[in-house]
Every structure is written in structure tokens, then in C-alpha cells.
Amino acid sequence: MPYPPALNELIEFFEILPEPERRENLINFSEAAKSCGPKEGEQFDLEDVRKDEECTDTVGVFLRVGDDNAAHFAIELGPKVQTLTKAMTAILCKGLNGATPQEVLEVPADFVPRIIGAELVRLRSQTVYYVLGRMKTAVKMLLDRRRAAM
Amino acid sequence: MNPKFAAYATPDILVDTDWLAANLNTPGIRIVESNEDILLYDTGHIPGAVHIDWRRDLNEETVRDYVGPEGFADLCRRNGITPDTTVIFYGDKSNWWAAYAFWVFQLFGHTKAKLLDGGRDKWEAEGKPLTREVPKYPASDYPVPAKRDDATHRAYAAQTLAHMNAGKKMVDVRSPKEFSGEVTHMPEYPQEGVLRGGHIPGARSAPWSRAANPDKTFKSREELEAIYRDELGLKTDDDIIAYCRIGERSSHTWFVLKYLLGYQHVRNYDGSWTEWGNTVRAPVAKGA
Numbered sequence: 001m002p003y004p005p006a007l008n009e010l011i012e013f014f015e016i017l018p019e020p021e022r023r024e025n026l027i028n029f030s031e032a033a034k035s036c037g038p039k040e041g042e043q044f045d046l047e048d049v050r051k052d053e054e055c056t057d058t059v060g061v062f063l064r065v066g067d068d069n070a071a072h073f074a075i076e077l078g079p080k081v082q083t084l085t086k087a088m089t090a091i092l093c094k095g096l097n098g099a100t101p102q103e104v105l106e107v108p109a110d111f112v113p114r115i116i117g118a119e120l121v122r123l124r125s126q127t128v129y130y131v132l133g134r135m136k137t138a139v140k141m142l143l144d145r146r147r148a149a150m
Numbered sequence: 151m152n153p154k155f156a157a158y159a160t161p162d163i164l165v166d167t168d169w170l171a172a173n174l175n176t177p178g179i180r181i182v183e184s185n186e187d188i189l190l191y192d193t194g195h196i197p198g199a200v201h202i203d204w205r206r207d208l209n210e211e212t213v214r215d216y217v218g219p220e221g222f223a224d225l226c227r228r229n230g231i232t233p234d235t236t237v238i239f240y241g242d243k244s245n246w247w248a249a250y251a252f253w254v255f256q257l258f259g260h261t262k263a264k265l266l267d268g269g270r271d272k273w274e275a276e277g278k279p280l281t282r283e284v285p286k287y288p289a290s291d292y293p294v295p296a297k298r299d300d301a302t303h304r305a306y307a308a309q310t311l312a313h314m315n316a317g318k319k320m321v322d323v324r325s326p327k328e329f330s331g332e333v334t335h336m337p338e339y340p341q342e343g344v345l346r347g348g349h350i351p352g353a354r355s356a357p358w359s360r361a362a363n364p365d366k367t368f369k370s371r372e373e374l375e376a377i378y379r380d381e382l383g384l385k386t387d388d389d390i391i392a393y394c395r396i397g398e399r400s401s402h403t404w405f406v407l408k409y410l411l412g413y414q415h416v417r418n419y420d421g422s423w424t425e426w427g428n429t430v431r432a433p434v435a436k437g438a
Contacts, residue, residue, distance in 0.1 A: 023192050030189065053337065083189035120188050122205060 003111060004103045007095030014115040022117050030086035036093045037076040038062045044074070046142045048134065055127055056080045061138045070098045073135060081127075084120060088128045091115060092135060101139045107132065152267070157371040159412025163405075164267045164368070165238055171278050174198050179236045180229060180287075183270065184247040186398075194280035196240065196273060200229045200287070204247050204398070208254045214421075216298065222258045223294040230287025233260070240266035240273065244359070244366040249401040253418055256303050258295045265405065268367040275365065303404075305391045305417040307425055307432075310350065313391050314433070319384055320353035321392045323403040324423065328395070329355040331436040334427070336395060344427040348434040350393070354382050355438070358399040361406045374411055386413055393419035393426075 003011060014022060037060070038044065049060035057078025064072045073096060075089050096104055109129050113121050116128065152169070155161045165173075173179065174197050181199040183191050191201040202208065207225050210217055217225065231237060237255060241248035248265055255263050266273070274280070300306075305313065313320065327333045331348035335341040349355070360377055361369055368374070378384045390413055392400040397420030407413040426432050 023189065026189060027192050030193065053335075056339075082187040083193055084187070087189070119206065122188065 004099035026087040029090040032090040033086035038074040063138045158410040160409040163409040184241040184251040219295040226292035236262045245269035246398040250398045253401040271366040305419040322353040323358040346427045348436040351435040393422040
């Protein structure tokens with residue numbers, strides 16, 4: 001299953017980086033996570049803001065799917081979320097915005113180690129997968145809601 | 151000296167943030183950051199601090215164990231630490247991993263070690279400086295320690311079982327729901343692969359967080375004695391084992407008992423619940 005083009009570009013960018021540059025870029029993405037939240041006045045079709053037991057802080061997922069069938073995400077993170085999760089949030093926003101809902105649902109999680117590198121994959125870093133899961137859940141909720149309204 | 155520290159059993163085992171800010175360039179010290187957040191050091195750290203990663207630097211990569219004497223000496227050499235260097239540890243999560251790194255240094259007899267009271271959170275909250283510049287120190291010639299002294303500081307599962315059978319003191323420092331067996335993961339963390347919930351029979355519950363103030367500093371000696379001496383009934387010469395899930399929260403409590411309260415025989419069971427709760431036929435108690 002091919003990844004959405006923007007995500008694929010990010011995967012290919014990260015996986016050839018030497019470790020220090022990979023870390024540097026992950027830090028830059030983690031800082032960019034601040035601007036992934038909803039902008040003032042922006043409208044969404046679905047807002048899913050909650051704190052799950054396995055995550056250290058609240059994560060809000062905001063989703064809009066327009067007439068062009070392209071998904072647009074905004075994600076808001078609580079301050080206690082770890083750096084790697086922040087970085088993955090910004091990567092996912094950049095990589096999945098514009099993808100179709102079906103493409104988002106079909107994204108396999110196996111790209112995560114290719115981006116963050118084997119050294120940073122830890123049991124306690126599993127929340128890097130959590131944001132992708134929440135984005136997929138939001139898409140599924142929205143599709144179900146629209147299907148029910150038909 | 152910070153007046154709170156003077157009351158502790160080992161007053162100079164802690165430094166406060168003001169002292170550290172004034173001593174960043176003092177010769178003979180090495181500041182070490184150890185975190186749970188793997189990239190936190192890279193986002194900015196105390197000027198001059200080096201990064202010791204609990205998993206990459208302190209753990210043996212194949213067997214579940216710590217580095218040996220050679221690995222420890224190599225770690226110190228890479229970071230320009232000599233046997234005479236005073237290592238000052240700090241980190242996130244109320245110093246869990248800083249205390250863990252401190253504890254590993256004790257396995258190798260590096261007693262010139264201290265913790266920054268309040269850790270990274272307090273330093274940041276006070277707006278003290280952080281930098282992304284990674285310092286480079288000349289490699290040292292740290293000698294290979296003769297051995298890793300597990301016997302004094304560390305408990306294995308079989309020793310913990312014998313300890314339990316002898317009715318000796320054990321402190322379970324996990325959250326109340328982990329202790330009771332209601333949950334098999336730490337609150338706000340993913341499941342770490344434990345098959346059974348509950349606690350080691352005979353262990354008393356004293357969550358690590360009770361020893362910390364909201365600003366992540368340690369509570370006063372009087373407050374700590376109220377928990378461990380008065381409530382848990384621990385006596386100074388008791389043989390005590392502390393445990394959690396993988397040994398980091400219990401390093402925090404081990405530090406409190408040994409250095410702030412002066413308990414003489416305290417060991418950290420680092421295998422902790424991820425070992426005990428998966429061990430076939432290991433005795434388990436449920437409930438508060």
C-alpha cells in the first residue's frame with residue numbers, strides 16, 4: 001500500500017538522514033507542532049478532544065473533509081506531551097493533510113520507525129503511534145456520521 | 151546551604167537550582183541530564199550538561215541488565231568524567247531517570263554524585279538558561295571499576311522472593327491502582343506487557359509521588375519521616391526493598407530512603423513488576 005505522496009516524501013527525507021540530523025529535524029518538527037492547532041475562526045466537521053488513559057495529556061483532533069474529498073487536520077496537544085509525539089504530530093499533519101479519508105484509514109503504521117529511527121523506538125515512546133490512531137478514529141467517526149445522515 | 155537540605159541524613163547529596171546556576175563553570179563537576187522524554191535534552195538543556203540516556207547508555211542492549219564495569223568506564227570516559235568528578239544529575243518527571251542514573255553510578259562506586267532538587271522542571275519554571283549547544287569535553291581515563299556492586303544496591307527476583315518469605319520490609323512505589331491490581335499499566339502510560347496485576351505479598355504501598363512537592367522538589371525530612379517511619383513503620387536498620395515497574399520510580403524512593411532519611415540497607419528491585427508480574431507462579435496479592 002503506497003503512502004499518501006506528502007507522507008511518502010517525508011519518509012524518504014527522514015530515512016536517509018544520519019542520526020544527528022534526524023534528531024535535529026525531529027526537534028524542528030516538534031516545535032512546528034505548536035502551529036498545527038486550529039486557527040481562529042476555522043471550521044471543522046468533527047472535533048474530538050480528549051485525554052485517554054495511555055497518553056500523558058489531552059490531544060484534540062479537528063477534521064474537515066471538503067467537497068474535494070480531501071482531509072484537513074488540525075491537532076492540538078497538551079503541554080505534557082513528549083517531544084517525539086509532538087514531532088510525529090507535525091509530520092502527520094503535513095503528511096496527511098490533503099489525503100482522502102480512505103488513504104488516511106489505510107496508512108500502515110510501519111513508517112514510524114523509518115522516520116524516527118530504530119534508536120528512538122521505545123516501549124515508552126509508543127504514543128508516537130497514538131496520534132495516527134486518533135486521526136484514523138476521527139476519519140472513521142466522520143465517515144460513519146455522514147453515512148448515518150444519508 | 152539550602153536550609154531544607156541541612157535536615158536530611160546526607161545534606162550535601164542535593165544541590166538547588168540557585169547553587170547550580172552559580173556553579174555552571176565550577177571545575178570538577180559534570181552536569182548530567184537523564185530523561186524519559188528521549189529528545190528533551192536535544193530541545194535545550196542546562197549549559198554544559200551532557201546527556202546520559204538510561205536505555206542507550208546504562209542498559210545492556212541484549213540481556214536485561216546494566217552495563218558492566220567496562221561499559222561504565224567507557225561511558226564516563228566519553229563524558230570526561232573522572233573518579234574525582236562530582237556528577238550532578240537532573241532530569242524530567244521529577245528526576246525519576248536522574249535518580250535511576252545516580253543509582254547506576256552507585257553500582258560502580260561513583261559516590262561523588264548529587265541530584266538537582268526539583269530537576270529540570272524547577273530549572274525551567276524559574277526561567278533559568280537552557281542551551282542547545284552540546285558540550286565537548288576531553289575524554290577521561292576513568293579506570294574500569296573492579297566490579298559492579300549489585301549486592302549492596304540492587305535486588306534480584308530470587309532475593310526479593312526470599313525477602314518476602316522472611317517477612318522483611320518492601321515498599322511498592324507505584325500508583326494505588328497498580329498496587330491493588332486494578333490496572334496493569336502506569337496511569338498515562340501504555341501497557342508495558344505485564345500479564346498479572348497486584349503487588350508482592352507483604353509490600354506496603356507508598357507511591358513515589360508522596361515524597362515530592364508540586365514543584366518536583368523533595369519534601370522536607372519531617373514530611374518524609376511521617377510517611378516512611380510513622381506510616382510504614384520502617385526502622386533505620388531495616389532491610390528494605392523498593393520496587394515499581396522497571397526500577398525508575400523506585401530509584402526515586404531508594405534515594406529518599408537512603409540519602410534523605412538515612413536508611414542503611416535499601417535495595418532497588420529493578421526487575422520490578424514487569425518481571426514479577428510475568429513470572430510463572432510468583433505470589434501476587436490483590437487489593438489495597
